[in-house]
Amino acid sequence: MSSEPILKTENVRKDFGSIVAVDGVSVEFYDDEIVGIIGPNGAGKTTFTNLISGALPLTDGTIIFDGEDISGLQKYKRVRRGLVRSFQIPQIYDEMTVFENMQASVLSRKQENNRLFTPTHRDSASVSETERLLELFNLEAHADDHTEHLPHGVRKVLDVAMSFALEPEIMILDEPTSGVGSREKNAVMETITEAAVEQQIGLIFIEHDMELIRDYSDRIVALHEGRVLADDDVAAVMNSEEVNQFILEGGV
Amino acid sequence: MSTRLPTFGNVGLAETLQNRRLLAGIVVFVVLALYPAMTLNAYHTRLLTWIMCFAIAAMGFNIVLGYTGLLSFGHAAFFGTGMYTVVLVMGRVGITDLVAVMVIAMVVSGLVGAIIGVLTVKTHEIYFALLTLALAQLLYILAVRDIGGLTRGTDGIGVTRPDFFGIPISELPAQIYLLGFYYHVVLVALAATIVLLWFVLRSPFGLTLKMIRENETRAEMTGVPVLRYRVYSMILSAMVVGLGGALYAVLIGHITPEYLDWTMSGEIVFMALLGGIGTFFGPVVGAGGFILLQELALSYTEYWHFTMGLVLFIVVLTLRENGIWGGAKTLVERLNDRRGEQ
Structure with a gap:
């Protein structure tokens, strides 16, 4: 793993009125790993990625990309630096x-x-x-x-x-296989991850399908009610009692 | 896939002549250039000059509507700015050379386009239409109230004849000046506009405008500064529309604030819709169709507005964004296909 994270969030927070969608998330991402983000509906997964890409302004906290604070940077400038996302729809x-x-x-x-x-x-x-x-x-x-x-x-x-x-440094995928037939899901993920490894692009992907998460992630970040519940390698997160209680059994 | 890469450098004359669209364009240009001398029909020549001025304006308008995907109801502001710039530059500043006046008119219209662009850039759809309309009406009121004593209000101002590179064309007899000389100036301006926009709208810049039209979110997330490019497209559009207005000002010889009014904006929108906003040549065809239809309807009935409205209704309902020009293209393609099958 690279020594320096390409992307780092520090106590990132987002309020919608009185609702706290993302409540102080600090995570590091590297450009040579595939990170799966899991969590029940309303855990703040999509909001979190929208904060990183700049689609939503931060309420509080800092986003560091490639050693620089990009918290207030315009969307298109983040893209030009190599922080790119794809879309659920x-x-x-x-x-x-x-x-x-x-x-x-x-x-x-x-x-x-x-x-x-x-x-x-x-x-x-x-x-x-x-x-x-x-x-x-x-x-x-x-x-x-x-x-x-x-x-x-x-x-x-x-x-x-x-x-x-x-040609991003890191790419955020919001449910890359949603709406794709179950037989093609693996093919789509294969294509994406192969291209990412080949071009040395770090991947962050939101996914509900736990099979895909298990098969393709190097690390899992589990979110629950806007907070990080677990951030560890696949086996550790999948076996965590809290994750099982809040996410896996919740029938995501 | 190799067909995508025709070599640009060594296109010979023979090959150029095989390009049917280019050949058709050249033929149309030559026929139009010879038309006044062949027919000596003053009415037709004046009508054609009129159409060509508006063809330029409609093409300019369609950069914003057809390519960037924004419906502006304030393009009279640019048309009128082009017209008033001609009058003021010749009358007040004393620059009388035709080419210089046209260039200045385009620059001033472009500036107005930049200002209106910056003020409206964050709005969309109906809000954009209303905001451009409101800003254009502001200019209209300024001209009607004669603020600054520049426009002489609703009485309007007469346009003197320009010079042309030191040649005293203003001394030519009226027939030769308007039918011979000025007709050809407008024709060359239209041809230049078409060629220039043909390349610009097919360039990466033109593709970027289409990206914004089709999906603004995606364009932004592809690293395009969307707002900036929307302003660019307004500036380019305003310059071309301003040129149309400036040329028209010299043709009619008298300017009133009505050319800044919203009905003028409406006519430009009408022309683009009639010809087809989803096509490159649609606005040119629409300008011709609109003006000919208006002349025709006026000579038969005083309810010409109704006739025009009915035609636009039918065209938009049946042909949608393809308009007359797109519809004609589809028809020709189908006929060719059928002939191919037999």
Whole structure:
């Protein structure tokens, strides 16, 4: 494991009025591990990831990324530094083809959004990189399809692939297999984790499916009522009495 | 996949001529360029100049609606700014060269676009439409009340004829000036706008605007400063619309505040919708369709507003964002397919 955490939260807190959704969470993440986040509904998992990505402002606490305080940094600037997320409900560009969707990510990573006059299909650097990425995620057959007609599983993979195209240091996945048929779940997770290991991207994933958590995590963070219940390797967390009491038996 | 990468450097003339769309564009341009000399029809030439000014404006408008996905009801502000800039720059500042005046009009319109853009950038949909409408009406009131003594209120101001690179075109007889010279200036401006926007909207910049239209959340989480790009698109849009207004000001020769009014914004929206906001050439076709329809309806009935409304209703209901132009394209494709099957 790397010596320095790539991402660190210190006493992160989020209030919605009188409700405390995230209540002082301090966790460290490294760029060479896969961390599963578990917890019953309302435990603050999604809120916690929204705080990290900047979708919600912090009430209190600090977020350190790559040694720097990013607590007040704008969303797009966090992305540019290498802190990237994917979405539970695929967020892709509907009236565009799969190819364009992917190329949009590639061009944005290179921060070439302000380039005028060169038509995108003639920009050989981003075109060949887009083709390579589509192949890596087995999407090349759909390259010219408009995304609105794609099956849900393909949209889900595209959503994750578009985040990978940003070459992040660490990536947050909000239920990467939700809505994916049970037989394809493992294939989707295989594709994601292989790509992450290959490109040395740290993964944080929220998941309800305990099988997937057990199979793919290096470490588990269990949240309960906005607090960290357990933060340890898979076996330790799965065998913890508290985790069993609050989460596993709760029928998540 | 290799078809995605046509080499750009060594495209020969023969290959260019094989590109049917480009060839069609050149043919249309040549026909339009020769039209006044061939027909000597003053009415038609004036009508075409009028249409082309609005075609530029409608294309500019569609950058914001069709590409960035924001419905502005305040584009009269940019059209009117372009017009008033022409008058003020020529009358008050004393710059009379046509090209210089047009460039200044675009810059001033772009500035107004930047200001309105910054003020509206955080709003969406109906709030954006209302806020742009309100800000444009503010300019309208300023012009009507003649604040600062610049606009002469509802009486309006006359536009003097500009010079052209030191050539005293203002001394040409009216027929030759408007039908020969000025018609071609507007035609070249329209062609330049089309070529420029064709490339800009296909570039990474254009793709970024589409990303914002399709999914703002995703664009932001892809590292795009969404608000900044929305302002950029407003500036670009305002500049093009301002050019349309500036060209139109010289054509009609007299400016009143009504060109800043919300009905003007409505007409620009109408043109874009009629031609098809989801297509590149739709606004050009829409401008032509709108103005021709208006002329036609006016000559038959005093209820021309009703006729126009009915046509727009039918077009939007049946063809949606494709408009007349998109509908025509689909029709041609289907006919070609059928011919291919036989």
